[in-house]
Amino acid sequence: MDEKIKSVTEDSKTYPPSEEFVRRATIDAARRKALLAEAAEDHVGFWKKLAEDELQWIQPFTQALDDSQAPFFKWFADGQINASANCLDAHLADNADKTAIIAEYDDGSTRTLSYRQLHTAVCRFANALKKAGIGRGDRVLIYMPMVAEAVIAMQACARIGAVHSVVFGGFSARSIHDRAVDAGAVALITANQGKRGGKTIELKKAVDEALELGEHPIKKVIVFKRTDEQVPMVDGRDIWWHDAEQGVSDSCDPEPMTAEDLLFILYTSGSTGKPKGIQHATAGYLLWAKLTCKWVFDIKPDDIFWCTADVGWITGHSYICYGPLLAGATQMIFEGVPTHPDANRFWQMVAKHKPTIFYTAPTAIRTLAKLGHDLPGKHDLSSLRLLGTVGEPINPEAWRWFYEQVGGGRCPIADTWWQTETGGATIAPLPGAVDAKPGSCTMAMPGMDAAVIDENGNEKPRGEPGILAIRKPWPSMLRNIWGDPDRFRSTYFPADIADGKYYIAGDNAVQDKDGYFWILGRLDDVLNVSGHRIGTMEVESALVASPQVAEAAVIGRPDATTGEAIVAFVVPQNELPEGEAAQAMSASLRDWVKKEIGAIAKPAEIRFGSNLPKTRSGKIMRRLLRTIAKGEEITQDTTTLENPQILEQFKKQS
Numbered sequence: 101m102d103e104k105i106k107s108v109t110e111d112s113k114t115y116p117p118s119e120e121f122v123r124r125a126t127i128d129a130a131r132r133k134a135l136l137a138e139a140a141e142d143h144v145g146f147w148k149k150l151a152e153d154e155l156q157w158i159q160p161f162t163q164a165l166d167d168s169q170a171p172f173f174k175w176f177a178d179g180q181i182n183a184s185a186n187c188l189d190a191h192l193a194d195n196a197d198k199t200a201i202i203a204e205y206d207d208g209s210t211r212t213l214s215y216r217q218l219h220t221a222v223c224r225f226a227n228a229l230k231k232a233g234i235g236r237g238d239r240v241l242i243y244m245p246m247v248a249e250a251v252i253a254m255q256a257c258a259r260i261g262a263v264h265s266v267v268f269g270g271f272s273a274r275s276i277h278d279r280a281v282d283a284g285a286v287a288l289i290t291a292n293q294g295k296r297g298g299k300t301i302e303l304k305k306a307v308d309e310a311l312e313l314g315e316h317p318i319k320k321v322i323v324f325k326r327t328d329e330q331v332p333m334v335d336g337r338d339i340w341w342h343d344a345e346q347g348v349s350d351s352c353d354p355e356p357m358t359a360e361d362l363l364f365i366l367y368t369s370g371s372t373g374k375p376k377g378i379q380h381a382t383a384g385y386l387l388w389a390k391l392t393c394k395w396v397f398d399i400k401p402d403d404i405f406w407c408t409a410d411v412g413w414i415t416g417h418s419y420i421c422y423g424p425l426l427a428g429a430t431q432m433i434f435e436g437v438p439t440h441p442d443a444n445r446f447w448q449m450v451a452k453h454k455p456t457i458f459y460t461a462p463t464a465i466r467t468l469a470k471l472g473h474d475l476p477g478k479h480d481l482s483s484l485r486l487l488g489t490v491g492e493p494i495n496p497e498a499w500r501w502f503y504e505q506v507g508g509g510r511c512p513i514a515d516t517w518w519q520t521e522t523g524g525a526t527i528a529p530l531p532g533a534v535d536a537k538p539g540s541c542t543m544a545m546p547g548m549d550a551a552v553i554d555e556n557g558n559e560k561p562r563g564e565p566g567i568l569a570i571r572k573p574w575p576s577m578l579r580n581i582w583g584d585p586d587r588f589r590s591t592y593f594p595a596d597i598a599d600g601k602y603y604i605a606g607d608n609a610v611q612d613k614d615g616y617f618w619i620l621g622r623l624d625d626v627l628n629v630s631g632h633r634i635g636t637m638e639v640e641s642a643l644v645a646s647p648q649v650a651e652a653a654v655i656g657r658p659d660a661t662t663g664e665a666i667v668a669f670v671v672p673q674n675e676l677p678e679g680e681a682a683q684a685m686s687a688s689l690r691d692w693v694k695k696e697i698g699a700i701a702k703p704a705e706i707r708f709g710s711n712l713p714k715t716r717s718g719k720i721m722r723r724l725l726r727t728i729a730k731g732e733e734i735t736q737d738t739t740t741l742e743n744p745q746i747l748e749q750f751k752k753q754s
């Protein structure tokens with residue numbers, strides 16, 4: 101048996117929540133049991149009741165699930181609702197003066213906004229959008245630094261029924277252009293600059309470059325003035341945020357949307373060169389964003405919640421822009437990076453703002469543990485009562501460090517497995533009711549019918565790895581891939597697995613003897629670098645777009661800090677570079693990938709060869725490349741290779 105699987109199916113230590121935590125927890129063991137039983141007995145009825153209880157409807161729905169067009173499921177379809185009204189207006193009567201957002205800037209300065217102030221800011225900007233001609237159903241790209249205005253922009257779109265599509269601020273001009281074209285976006289919201297780790301991020305410049313790259317549908321660019329720097333403004337196209345708000349009213353009625361109207365499109369990598377525009381519908385998505393905040397993060401009115409994700413990823417959507425506001429919490433948003441000015445930054449921020457719940461990524465935990473094993477102990481972290489992780493499996497060593505050094509041994513850790521496509525945490529503990537096992541995301545949430553199956557759809561015995569599937573539809577599931585329903589069906593409901601009946605997550609997993617889920621990695625060609633999804637094909641396409649490259653194969657190798665690291669095997673267009681020439685070409689190709697996609701997709705290592713190892717039928721033998729990248733001896737059969745001598749060329753460069 102695979103070592104990795106063996107190690108997880110063996111007994112591993114469990115960490116129950118403290119009595120103190122359980123006493124206050126929203127969901128205790130009895131409540132969890134009841135929820136699981138309700139969901140098992142009547143799946144649709146379970147969701148129907150929750151949607152009625154948790155969301156504020158402009159017009160109630162009459163039918164919870166419409167599965168007549170499966171797998172294009174519809175939830176609560178004839179109800180009317182507005183996302184921003186649920187996040188903001190819902191709290192005005194009782195909690196208007198409560199702090200909604202604590203924003204810390206890169207330089208350490210802070211700004212807070214009460215629910216009333218946030219409501220006003222969102223209404224004003226919503227009116228500015230309307231004045232700029234943006235309305236219901238229009239797609240709007242958002243390319244912003246991690247400041248409160250990113251949330252305000254998203255909420256303002258939701259308020260007027262425009263569909264936002266946030267592009268991570270680290271993505272390149274090319275990525276912005278491609279997404280604008282694919283989404284048919286009419287407007288783009290950005291900032292003149294951003295600040296991260298003491299560096300200036302030239303956001304507007306990237307937007308200008310993007311809009312020079314070819315035809316595009318963007319008519320308006322609204323620019324938030326984050327710094328004092330002047331940037332060129334294109335007449336008739338560009339307008340400053342503060343100018344767009346001139347003369348607008350402080351109130352803006354929320355647009356009545358149907359439950360199934362799109363709330364947003366978020367692009368994520370898949371197994372082709374082209375990212376997929378994942379569509380989320382309004383009501384179903386909101387319901388789970390709110391409930392997971394209450395159930396997984398145990399958010400109560402007096403909690404301060406800090407999620408360190410960027411709003412450019414789904415985690416920042418569900419657990420910065422929507423969930424905590426739906427739950428009426430106070431939340432933190434941070435512009436900078438955990439290592440600036442030094443590795444004390446996160447811990448200083450905990451001592452300063454006193455969050456009670458802290459949600460971050462394993463890669464950040466590993467980096468910070470490496471930079472300062474004992475640094476958390478130098479700060480007052482006593483406000484914390486619950487910790488969370490997301491994005492990739494957390495190795496038990498990092499888990500224990502997080503538990504002991506950051507959580508002081510008293511905070512449960514919620515390891516949350518989910519995806520852009522699932523909308524919110526899917527396999528995750530209800531921390532007052534489920535003991536943790538370091539490295540496992542524990543059990544499926546109530547209402548989430550997750551299972552490890554074989555290709556026929558049969559559940560795998562405990563301890564045997566298989567395909568991770570979700571067997572029943574759920575309200576926050578993706579609705580479609582923008583402009584590509586065939587890809588939606590073939591990717592998520594592939595006909596060759598369980599006859600296309602189940603949602604297939606793309607992950608490989610195993611359940612241990614207690615039913616705990618352990619995620620073993622992707623089934624497709626998607627890498628997980630620092631918790632970010634990157635398609636190998638995407639990087640390959642970027643590389644071969646360079647005039648220097650004839651052919652490229654990209655694979656992931658395990659990395660102690662980033663989870664996986666990108667290794668590219670490149671066949672140059674001209675002669676094979678060696679020594680300094682190889683180094684120079686490697687540097688220029690890394691920059692090229694940064695320009696094509698963004699810094700997160702830069703290969704950690706590039707090796708050059710006069711060909712790629714291929715079978716006689718021309719198939720690239722990626723398995724061999726993985727072995728070489730790991731520096732391991734090749735034990736695989738290479739007799740089917742057309743060109744075995746290529747392996748030596750690549751091996752030599754370690």
Ligand code: PRX
Pocket residue numbers: 368414415489490491492493494515516517518519520521541605606607619621622628631632633
């Ligand atoms: O492979 C799984 C991994 O990240 C993928 C989803 O990536 P993305 O859509 O970018 O969303 C990330 C944040 C929700 C999954 O298919 N993944 C996510 N969380 C975990 C994880 N793998 C193991 N454990 C997790 N907790």
